[in-house]
Amino acid sequence: xxxxxxxxxxxxxxxxxxxxxxxxxxxxxxxxxxxxxxxxxxxxxxxxxxxxxxxxxxxxxxxxxxxxxxxxxxxxxxxxxxxxxxxxxxxxxxxxxxxxxxxxxxxxxxxxxxxxxxxxxxxxxxxxxxxxxxxxxxxxxxxxxxxxxxxxxxxxxxxxxxxxxxxxxxxxxxxxxxxxxxxxxxxxxxxxxxxxxxxxxxxxxxxxxxxxxxxxxxxxxxxxxxxxxxxxxxxxxxxxxxxxxxxxxxxxxxxxxxxxxxxxxxxxxxxxxxxxxxxxxxxxxxxxxxxxxxxxxxxxxxxxxxxx
Numbered sequence: 001x002x003x004x005x006x007x008x009x010x011x012x013x014x015x016x017x018x019x020x021x022x023x024x025x026x027x028x029x030x031x032x033x034x035x036x037x038x039x040x041x042x043x044x045x046x047x048x049x050x051x052x053x054x055x056x057x058x059x060x061x062x063x064x065x066x067x068x069x070x071x072x073x074x075x076x077x078x079x080x081x082x083x084x085x086x087x088x089x090x091x092x093x094x095x096x097x098x099x100x101x102x103x104x105x106x107x108x109x110x111x112x113x114x115x116x117x118x119x120x121x122x123x124x125x126x127x128x129x130x131x132x133x134x135x136x137x138x139x140x141x142x143x144x145x146x147x148x149x150x151x152x153x154x155x156x157x158x159x160x161x162x163x164x165x166x167x168x169x170x171x172x173x174x175x176x177x178x179x180x181x182x183x184x185x186x187x188x189x190x191x192x193x194x195x196x197x198x199x200x201x202x203x204x205x206x207x208x209x210x211x212x213x214x215x216x217x218x219x220x221x222x223x224x225x226x227x228x229x230x231x232x233x234x235x236x237x238x239x240x241x242x243x244x245x246x247x248x249x250x251x252x253x254x255x256x257x258x259x260x261x262x263x264x265x266x267x268x269x270x271x272x273x274x275x276x277x278x279x280x281x282x283x284x285x286x287x288x289x290x291x292x293x294x295x296x297x298x299x300x301x302x303x304x305x306x307x308x
């Protein structure tokens with residue numbers, strides 16, 4: 001298997017693991033667990049699992065210079081705190097369907113910033129994949145009904161902020177991926193996210209909650225698989241010299257997995273436009289792979305036309 005193919009596969013697996021987040025969070029909500037508690041404990045469990053693994057297998061990668069600490073701390077605060085807070089605030093200000101749709105504007109922001117900062121080209125295949133991806137996310141999240149959207153200026157701006165901050169995961173990681181080990185970036189970003197978030201999470205109330213075994217297992221799963229493993233695989237995938245604009249599209253498989261799991265667990269059938277949306281997202285990922293392997297015709301370079 002080619003190195004880049006492995007990279008896209010890791011991103012796809014990361015998106016799949018992120019897709020399990022919704023079902024776990026919804027189940028925790030049924031146990032009357034607050035958003036603050038979920039965010040805090042998922043980071044705690046991610047650190048409890050990831051840090052000992054790194055310490056006992058390759059503790060040398062825990063060493064990082066000041067420049068790395070600045071970049072990684074910024075990444076942790078933006079991704080593990082601001083992005084989640086903006087996303088949940090968008091849900092409060094609008095609706096779940098609106099917030100999800102706005103969150104998945106992230107591939108657009110990634111593509112634009114990738115062109116500006118990393119000179120990645122806009123090919124017809126990539127543009128087609130991006131349009132299919134965004135349209136598919138809209139249909140999968142809303143069922144094709146604008147009535148499910150609750151649009152107000154503040155809510156829309158907050159939702160777009162969630163999409164933009166999530167896009168920064170890819171942009172910032174790409175900037176430091178060749179200078180620091182992928183697990184170094186993953187563990188320290190979560191640690192800095194936790195340190196920043198802890199004072200604002202009412203920890204004295206959170207630690208007084210009497211959890212049962214099911215809640216602990218869900219929180220542990222959320223921290224280990226949907227956080228530590230998912231972010232780790234995503235960052236490792238980026239290190240395989242893949243185009244980050246394409247990685248943003250592939251990662252939207254998260255929404256596909258989320259919708260499918262909602263059907264399997266809560267019997268929320270993905271019929272009609274939701275099914276169309278799922279197929280559009282999957283097809284956009286296929287187009288990304290076609291664009292990756294299709295050789296350019298020397299007589300006609302669409303890159304010269306789209307990127308003069």
